[in-house]
Amino acid sequence: MVVLVFLYAPIAVVVANSFNSDASLTSWGGMTLDWYKSAIESERVRTAAATSLEIAALSTLISLAIAVTAGLWSRTASRRKRQLLDAGTYMRIILPEVVAALALFLLFRRIGLELGVWAVVAGHVVFNSAYATIIIQARLQTLPLVYEEAAADLGARPRRVFRRVTLPLLAPAVAVAALLAFTFSLDDVITSLFLSGGNAETIPILLFGMARFHITPELNAIGAVVMMVTTLSFALTVVLGTLGLRTRAPTPAEKAEL
Amino acid sequence: MLIGPTAAWTLLFFLVPLGIMVVYSFGQRDVVTFKLYWGWTVQNYVDIVDSLYLNSIVRSLLLSLTATGLCLVIGFPVAYYISRQSRRRQNLLLLAIMVPFWTSFLVRTYAWVNLLANQGLLQRLGEKLGVVSGALDILYTPTAIGIGLVYSYLPLMVFPLYVALERIDPALPEAARDLGARRHRAFLRVTLPLAMPGVIAGCIIVGIPATGEYVVPAILGGGKTLMYGNVVASQFFEVGNYPFGAALAVSLMTLMTVVLLLSRRSTARLEEVV
Numbered sequence: 362m363v364v365l366v367f368l369y370a371p372i373a374v375v376v377a378n379s380f381n382s383d384a385s386l387t388s389w390g391g392m393t394l395d396w397y398k399s400a401i402e403s404e405r406v407r408t409a410a411a412t413s414l415e416i417a418a419l420s421t422l423i424s425l426a427i428a429v430t431a432g433l434w435s436r437t438a439s440r441r442k443r444q445l446l447d448a449g450t451y452m453r454i455i456l457p458e459v460v461a462a463l464a465l466f467l468l469f470r471r472i473g474l475e476l477g478v479w480a481v482v483a484g485h486v487v488f489n490s491a492y493a494t495i496i497i498q499a500r501l502q503t504l505p506l507v508y509e510e511a512a513a514d515l516g517a518r519p520r521r522v523f524r525r526v527t528l529p530l531l532a533p534a535v536a537v538a539a540l541l542a543f544t545f546s547l548d549d550v551i552t553s554l555f556l557s558g559g560n561a562e563t564i565p566i567l568l569f570g571m572a573r574f575h576i577t578p579e580l581n582a583i584g585a586v587v588m589m590v591t592t593l594s595f596a597l598t599v600v601l602g603t604l605g606l607r608t609r610a611p612t613p614a615e616k617a618e619l
Numbered sequence: 620m621l622i623g624p625t626a627a628w629t630l631l632f633f634l635v636p637l638g639i640m641v642v643y644s645f646g647q648r649d650v651v652t653f654k655l656y657w658g659w660t661v662q663n664y665v666d667i668v669d670s671l672y673l674n675s676i677v678r679s680l681l682l683s684l685t686a687t688g689l690c691l692v693i694g695f696p697v698a699y700y701i702s703r704q705s706r707r708r709q710n711l712l713l714l715a716i717m718v719p720f721w722t723s724f725l726v727r728t729y730a731w732v733n734l735l736a737n738q739g740l741l742q743r744l745g746e747k748l749g750v751v752s753g754a755l756d757i758l759y760t761p762t763a764i765g766i767g768l769v770y771s772y773l774p775l776m777v778f779p780l781y782v783a784l785e786r787i788d789p790a791l792p793e794a795a796r797d798l799g800a801r802r803h804r805a806f807l808r809v810t811l812p813l814a815m816p817g818v819i820a821g822c823i824i825v826g827i828p829a830t831g832e833y834v835v836p837a838i839l840g841g842g843k844t845l846m847y848g849n850v851v852a853s854q855f856f857e858v859g860n861y862p863f864g865a866a867l868a869v870s871l872m873t874l875m876t877v878v879l880l881l882s883r884r885s886t887a888r889l890e891e892v893v
Binding site: 423426427428430431433434438442446449452453455456457458459460461463464465466467468471483484486487490494544548550551555565568569572573580584585587588591592594595596599 | 620621622623625628629632633635636637639640643714717718722723724725726727728729730732827828831832833834837838848855856861864871872879
C-alpha cells in the first residue's frame, strides 16, 4: 500500500545514498564504500560511538534495577500504592522530553553538578526505567507466586528464591526491557544534547549537528549503520519477546535442586 | 524497601527538577546584569501572551494539531484495513509498520531533507510525472515539518486504532446491516463510535509528544520555523532567560495535563455506554 512505501522510502534513500560516490545528495555517481571508510576512520565518530555505548549500557543497567525492584514491590503493594507507581511511570513517558530534559538541566545547574555522561545517564534512566517497569510488570502479572512459594516452603531463603526462581522466570522480560532501554538510549537526541554540556558527544548529537549545519555524505553512511543497529536491536527484542515470554514450568529436577 | 530506587530516582531526577522549573517560572532574569531575582511574579506568564513568541507558539500548536489530524486521517483506514485481515497477515502488516519505527528516529527525519530538497527526489519525481515545474521549496517550511511529524508518528497512531478496531465484535456492524442500514451508515453509527476510545488514545499518544517536538522542527525547519519545543529550548540555551523559558515549559505541561484529563473523562464516559 501507498502508506508502506511512504514509510520505507526515506530509509531506502539514506541507505542508497550512503553508497553514492557523488557527494551531492541528489545525483547518483556510482557505488562506493568511501563514506563508510572515512566515517570509521574519523576519531570523532569513534569517540562518539564509544560514548553512546557507554551511556546506553549504564542507563540500561540502572533502569533495569529500578524496574525490577518496582515490579516486585508492586506485586504485594496495596491498590492505591500501585496506582501511585503507575502514575509516576506514565508521567515519565508522557511528559515531552524537552521539558524533562530542561528541568534536569536546571537541577544540575542549581546544584552545581557537572553536565556530562552521568547527567545524560540520569536523564535517560528517567524514561528508560519507566518503559522497563511496564514490561517487567506485565511479565510479573503472568507469573503465579506459586513457584516462589514452593521454593520458600522447601526451605530456601528469600534471596535464594529470588536468584533461582524469580530471576530466571523474569529473564525474557528483563532481556526485552534491556534491549529496549539500550536502543532508546542509543537513539536519544534531546536529553543527550541538553545534558552533555559539550563534554559527552554521542552519535545522535553528532548526527544532529551534521544534519543541521554541515551535511556531509558520511552522514548517510553513519546513518545507515545506526539504522541497522537499532533495527537489529528491536528485531531481537521482538524475537526474544515472542520466544521467551511463554512461561516455562520448572522441571522436577530444578525444583528438587532448591 | 523495594520501591526505594524507583521512588528516589523519580523524586530526585524527575519531580524535583520539575518543581525547580515551576519555581524558576516565577522568578525574573535581569536582561542587563543577568542576575536572577527570586520574586513571586507572574510576569513571565503575562509575557508569553505579550511576546513575539505568541505567534510562533500558536502556529506550532496548530501545526501539531494538523499533524495529529493527518495521522488520524491516514492512520484510520490503515488500521481498519489491517483489522479486517487474517490473523497472520495482521501480524505481518503490523510488523511492517513497526520496522521503520525501529530505525533511528533521527536518521529517518534527516532522510526527508534528502527527499524534500529542491534538487531532491520528490522534486525530480514530480517533474517526471509532469506535476511540478519550478522549485518545490518545501524544505525548511512548516509543510516540511508537518510531513516529518506525520511520518514519525503515524505508526503510533495506527496501533491504538488497530487495537480498538480489532476489539469490536464484527457481529455488531453486521447486525446493523441486517437491520437495513447501508454499509457506510453501519460504519458511521456503529463501528466509528465503538472505536472512539482508540481514536482518543491515538490522538493523545501522537498529539502530546508532537506538541513538544524538538528534533523534527530543528532539522526540517532549518531554524526558520520554530515550534514550541524549540522556543523553550532556545530560551534556555541561547537567550539565557531561564525564568521565561520555565514559564513556557510549565504552560506546556499545564496544557497537556488539561488535555489528558479531558481525554480520560471522555474515554470513561464512552466506555460507560459500551
